[in-house]
Amino acid sequence: MPPFQRHVFVCQNQRTPGHPKGCCSDKGSAAIREALKAAAKQHGLQGLVRINEAGCLDQCEHGVTVVVYPEAVWYGFVQLADVAEIVRSHLVEGRPVERLRLADECINTTTCEHRLRPPTRR
Ligand code: FES
Numbered sequence: 001m002p003p004f005q006r007h008v009f010v011c012q013n014q015r016t017p018g019h020p021k022g023c024c025s026d027k028g029s030a031a032i033r034e035a036l037k038a039a040a041k042q043h044g045l046q047g048l049v050r051i052n053e054a055g056c057l058d059q060c061e062h063g064v065t066v067v068v069y070p071e072a073v074w075y076g077f078v079q080l081a082d083v084a085e086i087v088r089s090h091l092v093e094g095r096p097v098e099r100l101r102l103a104d105e106c107i108n109t110t111t112c113e114h115r116l117r118p119p120t121r122r
Pocket residue numbers: 011012013014022023024025055056057058059060061063065
């Protein structure tokens with residue numbers, strides 16, 4: 001059996017209600033993962049693409065967060081309505097969905113426009 005061509009990690013982390021970072025689970029990540037699995041199957045990608053459940057990907061304010069490897073393409077603010085395009089364009093045709101990509105300035109930073117600013121020193 002050939003190795004998987006791609007792994008899609010979908011954050012499923014759940015935090016307590018009211019947490020300042022929020023969480024992908026509250027934004028519908030379980031339904032998005034299920035829809036990705038169903039759409040991948042529909043396109044005959046079983047055995048080629050694996051839709052994985054992930055813990056927190058540390059992009060909580062950008063959720064629902066999805067990352068696709070080996071390209072390391074990060075998607076943010078993913079909604080159910082985006083699933084069909086991600087599967088068709090990226091997973092079938094190999095073209096990442098540019099409009100859903102997280103900006104480089106948003107990844108692994110504490111101070112992008114979506115994140116809380118760190119406390120200032122007095
Ligand atoms: S809760 Fe989804 S990235 Fe942290």
